[in-house]
Amino acid sequence: MIQRFIELGQGYGDIYELCELIQTNEKRFHNAFLIISNKGDKKFASPAVAFKPVSEGKFMPIYICREGIPYDDEKHSKRIELFEQALESIGKKAIPMDVKHSSYYQETALFYNHLIGILRMNNLIPPMQ
Template sequence: MPQQFIELGEGYGDVYELLEIVRTNQDRFHQAFILTSTKEEKKVASLAVALKPVGESKFMPIYICREGIPFNEEQPSQRQKLFEESIKRLDRKAVVVEIKHSSIFSESKLFYQYLIGIMRLHHYIPALT
């Protein structure tokens, strides 16, 4: 099953768009992710949601707001709280995964291939079939 990241952006508006995608696609919800990374001693989070394919399609979209959210386990940001509350309404919980920061990759395509590899390895998303 091919998966592809669809990048929304880093701001509040982008997180609200991600929350609306979750709300309007509850029946397609597969998994939510909080992907944490560190750059220059600052820990940041990416919020992502994988949706099941539509109809006969084998395509699995993964919507992401990449690295625009400060991450602190003890004191989650407002955007992170909104995301976790949205996922909780589906009786699910976001998976928190520590990853490498996207800045170490020469292009975003390589970063997203790396993420798909991690997600498949841990069986968070289906293998390529």
Template structure:
């Protein structure tokens, strides 16, 4: 199974797009994630992500992400967390390193996928 992050943006207007994706694909929705990291200045920011089951045909598991543009405790974060709860799940919060600490975003996304697999939030590699 291919598991891949699809970056929507930094969480400004696109967080509402993510919420709409969750609403229109509720039967496929698996988990909502809040990845907390700190900027170089030490300010906490969050990335929000939604993992979906693969479509009936295909072996692709999308994880949509709004990366590091949402301040922790903001209204936009509350909008995301409320949608996750409305769909019958609890948002999963994790502390992670900021993506700027990686040479490439592919390495950052690979690290996040490994964390999600190790915690059994997404299926293991097959």
């Protein structure tokens, strides 16, 4: 099975798109993640959602809004609240994860490969077949 991150963007419109994907693909929902990373003394959130492959397909998309949301442990931003509300509407919750910021990697593709490895290792997405 091929698992790939699909980056939506970092703005409000992108969060609305991610929320719409959650609600319209409820049958395909696999897992949701709130990926937290540090850059200097600031924290950033990356909401992400993995969907099951379509019928006979072997492609598992993981939609993400990468590191565009400042994160505070105590007071969540409006964008995080929208993400959590969309998940709540289908009876799900995001799995929080702390990872290195993508700027630590030479290329964004390496960051995504690292995340896929973490998700597979923790059985949050299926293993490679």
